[in-house]
Amino acid sequence: xxxxxxxxxxIVGLALHMEAQVRQGEEVPNFTxxxxxxxxxxxxxxxxxxxxxxxxxxPIAFTGGCTKQACSYRDQKGELEAVGxxxxxxxxxxxxxxxxxxxxxxxxxxxxxxxxxxxxxxxGVPYGEGGTLKRExxxxxxxxxxxxxxxxxxxxxxxxxxMIYKDTEVDAAxxxxxxxxxxxxxx
Numbered sequence: 703x704x705x706x707x708x709x710x711x712x713i714v715g716l717a718l719h720m721e722a723q724v725r726q727g728e729e730v731p732n733f734t735x736x737x738x739x740x741x742x743x744x745x746x747x748x749x750x751x752x753x754x755x756x757x758x759x760x761p762i763a764f765t766g767g768c769t770k771q772a773c774s775y776r777d778q779k780g781e782l783e784a785v786g787x788x789x790x791x792x793x794x795x796x797x798x799x800x801x802x803x804x805x806x807x808x809x810x811x812x813x814x815x816x817x818x819x820x821x822x823x824x825x826g827v828p829y830g831e832g833g834t835l836k837r838e839x840x841x842x843x844x845x846x847x848x849x850x851x852x853x854x855x856x857x858x859x860x861x862x863x864x865m866i867y868k869d870t871e872v873d874a875a876x877x878x879x880x881x882x883x884x885x886x887x888x889x
């Protein structure tokens with residue numbers, strides 16, 4: 703009997719967690735996070751600045767796939783803006799790590815710190831424990847901290863903040879191209 707209640711509580715807990723996630727077609731609740739300059743970034747304020755907001759989650763700044771993904775968004779910024787889109791990258795990295803990542807790779811879009819996993823949870827993106835990564839940047843060794851490690855997923859929100867696109871099987875190097883193709887098809 704005790705085992706039955708444990709299983710039942712687990713199922714109920716999972717169902718409640720699923721209910722908290724935003725689904726495609728639903729409006730994403732407002733959230734605030736620190737960007738790479740340790741400034742507050744608020745969804746409801748930023749969503750009004752473009753027709754579309756691309757929100758991509760990535761595991762760890764300064765790693766191979768994450769760098770490829772960020773640089774491809776950097777390189778396609780003009781094309782994305784031409785179809786009315788702005789981009790924001792989200793990881794569990796601390797703001798200082800994001801600042802170094804943006805500077806090292808000349809990133810021209812906002813990076814947000816989700817070091818508690820709250821934004822990932824809102825979108826239903828799986829995440830786990832954080833950690834520290836040692837990296838040498840311009841001859842100086844840094845211990846780059848992250849509060850969480852978030853899986854690589856990509857979303858697009860429309861001007862009203864509704865989720866119109868969700869990709870849970872992201873290919874880091876081709877993510878921006880896939881997003882661009884989707885947005886171009888909506889023109």
